Amino acid sequence: MSKGLNYNLLRELVLIYRHRNLKKVAVYLGVTESAVSKHLSHLREHFDDPLFVRTAEGLEPTFKMIEMISEIEQGLDLIDHAIVSTPAFSANDYDGEIKVALHTLAVEYFAEPIYEAIRERFPHAKVGIKTWSSSTEQDIIDGRIHVGVNFLNVGRTKSLYQKTLLHAPLVIAIPSSTGVTTWEKAFEQPFVFYRIAGWNDEHEWFNERSRQFGINLDYKIYLDNLTVAKSVMRKHGYGFLGLPWLFNEPDFELISPPEHLRIEQPVAICCRLANRYHPLFKALFECIEKGRLVCDFGSSSTQ
Numbered sequence: 001m002s003k004g005l006n007y008n009l010l011r012e013l014v015l016i017y018r019h020r021n022l023k024k025v026a027v028y029l030g031v032t033e034s035a036v037s038k039h040l041s042h043l044r045e046h047f048d049d050p051l052f053v054r055t056a057e058g059l060e061p062t063f064k065m066i067e068m069i070s071e072i073e074q075g076l077d078l079i080d081h082a083i084v085s086t087p088a089f090s091a092n093d094y095d096g097e098i099k100v101a102l103h104t105l106a107v108e109y110f111a112e113p114i115y116e117a118i119r120e121r122f123p124h125a126k127v128g129i130k131t132w133s134s135s136t137e138q139d140i141i142d143g144r145i146h147v148g149v150n151f152l153n154v155g156r157t158k159s160l161y162q163k164t165l166l167h168a169p170l171v172i173a174i175p176s177s178t179g180v181t182t183w184e185k186a187f188e189q190p191f192v193f194y195r196i197a198g199w200n201d202e203h204e205w206f207n208e209r210s211r212q213f214g215i216n217l218d219y220k221i222y223l224d225n226l227t228v229a230k231s232v233m234r235k236h237g238y239g240f241l242g243l244p245w246l247f248n249e250p251d252f253e254l255i256s257p258p259e260h261l262r263i264e265q266p267v268a269i270c271c272r273l274a275n276r277y278h279p280l281f282k283a284l285f286e287c288i289e290k291g292r293l294v295c296d297f298g299s300s301s302t303q
Contacts, residue, residue, distance in 0.1 A: 004045055007079075009073055012039050013051070017069050020058035038293065051070035089279035095124040098284065101139070101148040103196050104224065106267070110149060114291035119142065121287050132197050137139035141272055147284045151196065152266035161276045165292055172255045176236040187257050189239040192229045193219040215261075217241070217288045 015025045022040070026033040044051050047068075052059040061069070098118060102110055110127050118127050118129065132150050139145040141159050152162055172186045180186050220238060225228045226246060233240055244254050257263070269288050275281045 001011040009039050009043055010076060012036060012075055013043055014069070014076065016040065016052065016059065017061060017065065020052075022059070048259070089283075090123050090281075091283045091286050092123060094122050094280070096126070097128065098122060098125045099128045099130070099145045100284075100288075101130050101132045101136045101150075103150040103197065105226070106149050107131055108226075109245070110288075110291060114149075114288055115289040117287040118284070121283055134197055136197070140270065143272070144227065146275075147269060147271045147281065147288065149267065149269055149288060152268035159273050160270045161273045162268040162270045164266045165269050165289065166267050168243050168267055169256075170241060170263045170265055171244045171257070172239050172241055173233075173244070173252045174239045174255065175234050175237055176251050176253045177234075178253075180239075181253060181255065183255050183257055186239055187215060189215070189218075189237065191217045191239045191241065192232055193222045194226070194229055194240065194242055195222060195224040197224070197298070 009088060011031070012025065015028060016022065016036070019025050019028070022036045023033050026036045029036070040051070049064040050062055051065045052061055054060075054287065100114065100118075102114070103191060107129070115127055115129060118125065130145075132148060136145060136148055136150075137157060137160060140148055141157070145182075149165065151168075156162065173185065174186055174189060176179050177289060178189065180189060194221055217239075220236070223232070229240060230249075232238060240247070271285075272283050
């Protein structure tokens with residue numbers, strides 16, 4: 001379509017051609033005759049042609065109008081056909097691949113219930129679930145991964161749409177053998193830094209906030225494996241800033257932060273922005289939200 005030309009004006013142009021009378025077109029459209037006349041003036045200016053001339057029998061199309069009308073009508077018919085004939089999406093009949101990326105912590109707690117929810121909604125689909133990596137954002141943008149779950153990241157590319165799944169409260173976990181039971185004492189302990197691809201691998205979000213209050217955690221080791229992190233913590237008495245449900249073993253003490261440092265980190269579902277309203281992706285978001293509800297984390301409700 002030509003730049004600056006309203007699609008609906010072409011429809012009016014076809015009606016004027018068929019009726020050869022502005023008043024009849026106005027009645028048909030439920031607008032004033034002056035409005036139709038104004039639209040015709042815009043079309044004349046756009047095409048640099050009178051398009052119609054007044055005669056005793058009504059409006060007669062110009063040569064240019066006669067030359068254009070057939071292709072205009074065909075073009076509008078093609079658009080109408082494309083809109084009307086778009087097939088309805090059926091999750092039950094979908095037999096393609098569905099690829100989901102979960103951040104490393106979500107794999108253990110979300111993967112199975114998410115798979116079951118997807119399997120129920122898409123019984124014929126081939127489902128792949130992988131751990132979020134440094135290339136996942138680009139994989140989602142390029143269509144190699146349908147949806148992902150990770151901590152909400154305000155620095156993420158605007159080509160991705162993020163929707164909050166839950167708010168996860170952060171606490172300090174520390175081996176009970178240290179005897180530490182207060183936040184003030186916990187600050188004094190060495191810490192394990194747990195890296196999560198796609199979230200804190202470039203920004204240490206909590207540390208940036210805590211430094212504003214003069215608090216600097218002493219990180220002794222950086223890891224991306226929770227089992228190894230727990231082993232190091234037990235051996236050396238290190239602390240861990242993270243999610244409470246990761247440390248449900250009896251030999252760990254969980255300490256909540258003071259009110260001014262309290263953080264409920266949003267966990268988000270994301271997909272390519274252009275796919276936000278696609279029925280396949282809307283169904284996948286619902287599956288992931290359903291899978292999340294299977295897990296009772298004791299966190300605040302989704303916003």
